[in-house]
Amino acid sequence: MRIEYHEMRDILYKLFLKYKFTEKKALLMANEYTESTLVGVNSHGINRVPLFIEYIEKGIVKVDAEAEKKESFGSIERWDGNSGPGIINATKCTNRAVELAKKHGIGMVALRNTNHWMRGGTYGKQAADSDCIAIFFTNTQPNMPPWGGKDSRIGNNPLIVSIPRKEGHIILDMSISQFAFGKINDYKLRGEKLPFPGGWDENDILSDDPEKILANERGLPIGYWKGSALSIILDMLATLLSAGDSTYKIGLNEFETGISQIYLCIYPDVFNDKNLQERLINEIIDYTHDVDPMNPGDKIYYPGERSAATRNKNIKDGIPVDKSIWKKIIELSA
Structure with a gap:
């Protein structure tokens, strides 16, 4: 089935108000869940809403809590998420990393004790919309074996890299597993x-x-042993810089919570050569596009290009949603 954008957003807004979020926070989350579904990432959009509500009901996500700054070291800060909603915390920390980058050229917020941020590419776009390059990542519960191991000990630790571009941002949003578990x-x-x-x-x-x-x-893991090593390194960096919980500690919880995240932003305008930057990025994109596809009729995409095309299609035709998921959303919002 297909749902129109505004209908989905309005139903989710109503749902979050029912669970005692402020109007501002309810609208932010409704927009983010809808936008993620609009670009085709249902796994971290509409499909994830029932689990999010379950986390609220169990007290894992604290409705009134949000991230607070705990330590500051110039362009580097440590924040505590206070078990607040992942979307609210991630939006706030992205904004702060952008502020630091525009002041210092580079800014980083290390966040601990937060919850799932849903679609990480959302915050990459947020940074790019503010003319910043972003490198963000998060650890997770253990859901992959380290290479050669039998049991899961490492997380699929999503990595986001975004680059602002006038004709359309470049946004890499990938987990370190071959497929995200939501997918x-x-x-x-x-x-x-x-x-x-x-x-x-x-x-x-x-x-x-x-x-x-x-x-x-x-x-x-992506790349087999290489992805395994990258997962371990991202977990180490997120844990070390935030002074938060590692994948090991997160795995001791009954549910995935208390995760650690890094928000690193760079403000490229400090170089004062924006036209050159645009030309260099477009040079790489044009060179990548200009290749014969293995399968006739296929198109080669840069990171984020396919999502933008999906968004345009779903705005026009409606957003594809699993019937059982939508039925559950309607029941929750009633």
Whole structure:
């Protein structure tokens, strides 16, 4: 089924008001969940809303809490999320990293004790809209085995890199697993196999069956051993810089909470050569586009280009939503 943008946003706004969020926060979250679904990331948009509400009901997400600055070292700050909503905390910390970057050329906020930020690319776009380059990442609960290991000990630790561009921002938003677990669940909801192996089954065999992978939560790292190493390093950096919890500590919780995140922004206008920067970025994009596809009729995309095209299509045609998910949202908001 397809839902019109404003209908989805208004229903979610009503839902968040029901759970005692202020009008400002309810609107921010309704916009972010809807926007993520609009660009085709249902796994971190509408599909995630029922779980978010469950976290509120269990007291894991504290409705009235938000991030606070705890320590400051010039262009570097440490913040505590106070178990507040991930979207609210991430939006606030992105804004602060942008402020620091515009003052110092570079700014970083290290955040601990927060909750899932949903679609990380949201904050990459937020920074790019403010003319900043962004490098953001987060740790997670353990959901991948370190390379060669049998049990999950590392997280799929999403990494976001965004670069502002007049013709359309470049936004890389990727987990360190071959497929984000929300995306694996998307395939499960559609009754489809993954296009490539995405994790191990109960017999330690790589599988494209989403149900078998979700049953064990043993995802496949990108690049095999290289992705495993990158996951460990991102966890170390997020934990060290924020003085927060590592994937190990997060895994001791019954639910994924208390995660650590890094928001690093760079203000490229300090170089005073914006036209040169635009030309260099477009040079790389043009060179990447100008290649014969392996499959006739295919198109080569830069990071974020496909999402922008999906957004335009869904604005026109409506946003595809799983019927069972939408039914649950309506029931929750009633």
